[in-house]
Amino acid sequence: MPEHDEDELPGLRAAVDVLADVGLDDSLSALRGWDSLAVLIFIAHCEQVRGFVPTGAQVRSCRTPRDLLALIRSHQK
Secondary structure (H helix, E strand, C coil): CCCCHHHHHHHHHHHCHHHCCCCCCCCHHHCCCCCHHHHHHHHHHHHHHHCCCCCHHHHHCCCCHHHHHHHHHHCCC
């Protein structure tokens, strides 16, 4: 897995459509499409690609794409 958020963001953007045009520090709550479906898509991505299942509360606590990437890294083996 890439070590820098800038290197990881394109993969996350590809997996979660609503993140396609966001920057690392853009507010998730300000994104029109960041809703319960986007959260479920992110959780499914984590399960299928990363091998762990974050809770809804963990995902909802993330404020930016950078926070989502930090959540992913916190569960790396």
